Amino acid sequence: MRIDPDSTVDLSAQIAKAIRDAIIAGDLIVDQRLPSESELADHFHVSRPTVREALKRLAAQSLIRTQRGAAGGAFVNRLRFEDAYAQQVTTSTLLLSMNAVSFDVACEARYALERACAPLSAQRRTPDQLATMRAEIHRQGQPGLTDEAFCASDVTFHRALVDGAGNKVLSYQLAGAVEAMQPLMNMITFTARSREEIVALHTDIADAVEAQDAPKLDAALIKLEAYTRLLAHSVVKSRENRAAEKEHKTA
Amino acid sequence: MRIDPDSTVDLSAQIAKAIRDAIIAGDLIVDQRLPSESELADHFHVSRPTVREALKRLAAQSLIRTQRGAAGGAFVNRLRFEDAYAQQVTTSTLLLSMNAVSFDVACEARYALERACAPLSAQRRTPDQLATMRAEIHRQGQPGLTDEAFCASDVTFHRALVDGAGNKVLSYQLAGAVEAMQPLMNMITFTARSREEIVALHTDIADAVEAQDAPKLDAALIKLEAYTRLLAHSVVKSRENRAAEKEHKTA
DNA sequence: GCGAGATTAAATGTCAGACAATAAAATGTA
DNA sequence: TACATTTTATTGTCTGACATTTAATCTCGC
Structure with a gap:
């Protein structure tokens, strides 16, 4: 999963796309936990708010769900009918x-x-x-x-x-x-x-x-x-x- | 457009819902400019990042588009086929x-x-x-x-x-x-x-x-x-x- | 040994303030 | 008037912090 920091497109949109593509391709499977926001921020070399915006985009499409607390995080959501x-x-x-x-x-x-x-x-x-x-x-x-x-x-x-x-x-x-x-x-x-x-x-x-x-x-x-x-x-x-x-x- | 700060639901999700409902109800019409992020933050009594997360949710559904610069902002998007x-x-x-x-x-x-x-x-x-x-x-x-x-x-x-x-x-x-x-x-x-x-x-x-x-x-x-x-x-x-x-x- | 309650730790949710990048509008100038 | 320059409003991004939630762990009495 990579992004292009020089693109004119929003970083959060790029990150959302990268994760979405990974889900569609089956690289991330249902109920799998994504890395934490901090880890994703490190991975993509962006700040946590930017990662969060990306995750909210995915949440809006019901592609992920988030859970607070220890052992919480973002999980690939089973898209229900x-x-x-x-x-x-x-x-x-x-x-x-x-x-x-x-x-x-x-x-x-x-x-x-x-x-x-x-x-x-x-x-x-x-x-x-x-x-x-x-x-x-x-x-x-x-x-x-x-x-x-x-x-x-x-x-x-x-x-x-x-x-x-x-x-x-x-x-x-x-x-x-x-x-x-x-x-x-x-x-x-x-x-x-x-x-x-x-x-x-x-x-x-x-x-x-x-x-x-x-x-x-x-x-x-x-x-x-x-x-x-x-x-x-x-x-x-x-x-x-x-x-x-x-x-x-x-x- | 109002939200309930005591609800257990994410503020950004509530704000997104409030705006989405306004669009569906026709209170916000196509190409109409939403208030700026700062103004929305004031209106809902939340911080700007929270408003931004809400707006990204709506952008993911193609309900709004954003434009940078003076006279920029978030606009109700005509949902195209x-x-x-x-x-x-x-x-x-x-x-x-x-x-x-x-x-x-x-x-x-x-x-x-x-x-x-x-x-x-x-x-x-x-x-x-x-x-x-x-x-x-x-x-x-x-x-x-x-x-x-x-x-x-x-x-x-x-x-x-x-x-x-x-x-x-x-x-x-x-x-x-x-x-x-x-x-x-x-x-x-x-x-x-x-x-x-x-x-x-x-x-x-x-x-x-x-x-x-x-x-x-x-x-x-x-x-x-x-x-x-x-x-x-x-x-x-x-x-x-x-x-x-x-x-x-x-x- | 074991169960109940207290503690800890990890994660998301939220905030404040700052600066960068962008693009339109206003302004100045020939 | 036409064009270049400056200003300004707005989104995009970053840093760092604190609040809240929840599972796991630890402590202690039995």
Whole structure:
């Protein structure tokens, strides 16, 4: 592990990269203890604060964890699916909000991925996952539910569907797509009528999953995607109308 | 933005979280300048090194960028798809290698996602993307190619296919799945015979994409997935055999 | 010999203050 | 005005210190 002190790049960034590369290459294995901060400082010929900045960078990516006290130090962290989920969701959310990704593009991606899981889910879903889907459908039918709670339930429903595929890698990938959509979905105000429609579509999906009928499940997802986009478009349209009215009044 | 000095959690982690939350909530917008390190130190009642550690954490996630000099400082970074790709690939790669994800599970996830892109790609692929696919197929047919170069070309081929869907969100999601598989694929030694077979399957895929024939494309991908798994299984088997032989010799 | 409590040591977490390096802005000059 | 110079604000880095945490070790009574 070496760095170039003459580079214009931050020393802490270089050190972080060196250690990260060593982890990726397998030179540092899971739960292995890194040298202490002082030792690393000596090794790289930098001060301790600089080493610390590098370690914090790695900690931010969940690549290491630190422990205080004697026999403490920085350890190579086993990257868990749960940690990766969280990062993925944050990144995806910001990506969508900062790059003005249109509802249509995000929606298309999300349902394309979800439909990729569907055949596997129809085949493998556990009774437990099916029960979760049914429970969420029931919740979505409750009257006094806020829009936010409705969206949250929607996410839980779809995650159960995705998890039904019984493939952790798929679940991880989908976590980003499904949860990152939530802020966009939250823009939609669900009328009683549209909720009713969505609950019906969700019921179709759950029925198809229960019957392990992949083609029927695919068809139901296509219908749900179409309806979701329809709702979003009407929101956009009504906003434009309101903006136009305002414009008219001012003029 | 506030922190709890009595919490057992690192101050730098708390500060990073506070700023991150502000960014996610939209309180800090893209390209907005954060207060200087000294000002942040005053605001949070901590020292400058502590603030710096927090900022490095955010920099590691590409949430901010820093600039030296007068009028410099930390700025909220527009998270670009390219930055997100890189992070996603690193995370996915480590996730697979550290959690002993089996080849079958990773392969299933990858092809499920890829098949999700396929219909869109068949519909929208540009001549450019098609040309890339053809070029990579040609390269894969060259004799003296190393296994690594063959795998790299394979990745480029599949990325062109995925990008053909013309949906940046999909491309981003798939980047992780396709590239993270590479280390696993690198375990396979490709014989001349198997390369020939893969080139033939890739040609089927390119043909289907050119003809914009989605069902044919899907069928070709299914065949490629089956063949890839077959190859991987034979590798695993031959390894087991070798291990068993060794065991036998020792005994 | 052994267990409980006190001590020690090693490590990270935090702080204060300083200087170096950088780059934009302000200033001076032809 | 155009260009060179100086100033200034800011990050990057260093030194040295102290606080806090925690495991290991030691001590002592039984």
